[in-house]
Amino acid sequence: MKSLILTALFLMAPSVFSQHLEGVLTQVYGDPQADSQDARINYYLNSNDRSWRLDISQTKLSQQSIRSLLNQPVQVIIDDDQQIYSDQSLISVLSIEPDLSRSGLAPKAVILGTKPWVSVLCKFKDRSNETEPLNYFQNMYANLPAGLDHYWREVSYDQINVVGSNAYDWVTLPKNRDEYLDVNNDPDLSQMFDDCIAAVDALVDFSDNGFGQAYEGINMMFNDTFGCCAWGGGRYETLDGLSKLWRVTWNPPWAIHKQGTIAHEMGHGFGLPHANNSDGDSNPYDSPWDVMSSSGGYSVNDPVYGLLGKHINMSYKYNLGWVTDAVGYIANPSSQQIVTLEYTAKASSPHPRFIRIPLNDGTNYFVEARKKVGNYEANLPGNAVIVHHVDWNRNEPAWVVDGDNPPANYADTEGVMWKVGETFYDARDGYQVSVLAVTTDGFQIQINGPYGLPDLIFADGFESP
Ligand SMILES: [Zn+2]
Structure with a gap:
């Protein structure tokens, strides 16, 4: 796979050119523990070098336009005057354009077949507790009621399964919990991803799950909260020599104990947005009819894995190719x-x-x-x-x-x-x-x-x- 390169720019001096960055645009949703709080959406530009968080509020792009660019190679245009530092976490963007020179990378919206995930369990350096033992996470993927394989088979009408998923035992991150949080208590998801993956990399071959298939997604399980939310979305990265879009979730203990939230975050990983009711407020967690809205509302409660996911509305199943006309x-x-x-x-x-x-x-x-x-x-x-x-x-x-x-x-x-x-x-x-x-x-x-x-x-x- 040809590596993506950040062209133009960034050092300390302001540029006289229109600056642009190249990479793959991805989206990550943040879901607070309480349904009464609002959702968060982060956008990232992923290159092989690093992942930049983007502020796209100035782009005036419609939701349709943003969706058409997600998980695709893009060029991000930034203000001439904006100085970009190597350790900068948020870049303000003027516009985003498809990078037509790099086609063929985008996954289709359709999700069909065997989609193995791997759970990696990461402890903050200053937190020694292990939220649950390894077998809890391994059994979470079972093809038994409450298990994620069973769940995804049912909601997709057997169009997908997560056979070949696995979990690996707890490893320790190089930093304390608070070192991953900024002054607003927001997590640096990129750093958490990089450090958690590095900590388990000797144990896990992300390019081969042992059955000849690369993992589709990575569920990162942490042993404490890290700000408001559990998060789910996509990240383009080279792992074990394989460059692709990985479906990724970041989960605190309250999500680990609520299968409906894990299913919701994996749903974001599969590219699903939120579902909603029609009250017009900014909160998307007010429909109990969809795991992609109120993930635990009116859910079945499992004694081990907590509130379980429900079905997904038919239009999203339609978009994923699980039902057709x-x-x-x-x-x-x-x-x-x-x-x-x-x-x-x-x-x-x-x-x-x-x-x-x-x-x-x-x-x-x-x-x-x-x-x-x-x-x-x-x-x-x-x-x-x-x-x-x-x-x-x-x-x-x-x-x-x-x-x-x-x-x-x-x-x-x-x-x-x-x-x-x-x-x-x-x-x-x-x-x-x-x-x-x-x-x-x-x-x-x-x-x-x-x-x-x-x-x-x-x-x-x-x-x-
Ligand atoms: Zn969400």
Whole structure:
């Protein structure tokens, strides 16, 4: 693999040129322990030399544009006057452009097949406790209920597994805990990654998990908190001679004891953003219907691994390639169709798993059935049809639709649960989704497009659900 080089620049003297840096753009989400706190998003430029954290607030890039650049080789343009020091942690960026000279590095959004992860357990130099013994972390990957292999197989309908994952015993970092935190109590995730990987490198071959496959991701487990959050995302790095995007998480003890959070961070590693409700606030942790929102809300509690992950909304599964239009019903403006929708957690389904409603503005609704059943969904707020409006130009593309006005602060209310006799009236394009009946494995749904509406609806006018 050709090495990526930081071109131009940086020394102590200001440059008279437009400065640019080259590398791979990655994103890492920070999730606080309490769902009431806001999420954090860090951006990094990864080169083989180091990883720079970027302040992209001046770029005015849309979410769509940022997403199109993630995990790709890019050129980052910075202010002429900005001096960049070798130990600088945050670089202010004017614009980001794809580096067309370095194509072919980007992973696809689709995630399919065997994706082994490795857990590396790192103790801060001044903290000797070991949060859990090695076998706790090894068994965390089991193909048994609560185990991550079992979990990812279920939520992906066996489209992915984490067979070949492993964990390695505790090693000690070269620095004390507080040395990784800045004055704002924010962690230097790059330094933590570098030091943790260096500490285990003699034990782990990241390029070969023992079964001839490189690890897909790295779950870093730490023995104390490091600021607000657990973190998950991507990092481009050369490890054991292999240069690629590694899916990476940074986990404090509270996350280690909550499988739903580990699943959430691995979800960020797989490229998933947050899901959300529709209340319009800045907090993305207020939908209990998605592990990528409230990761522990209405979760099944396992005596060993804590609050477990739930399913992921259908639009994200669609984006990862775990469901396709072939297993859904795709509505159109002339639709006048009764669909038997099977509940999300069902392993195999003779009926559609979802209804996708493409809208004129390029966004979609995804309609799915949820049932309080099984290892991961048994504690959901109810058995109901759930509708997500999905706009990939938002920070959190999938928002649970709420029939109440104003929408609830937390989406466990009747307003988000569409039940027999209720109709969701779409105000954008005029679709109607009516829940006709409960079936053995889901709900019977009537979907009418704006040109497929029965005449009597127009004659009688609209009624509220
Ligand atoms: Zn998150």
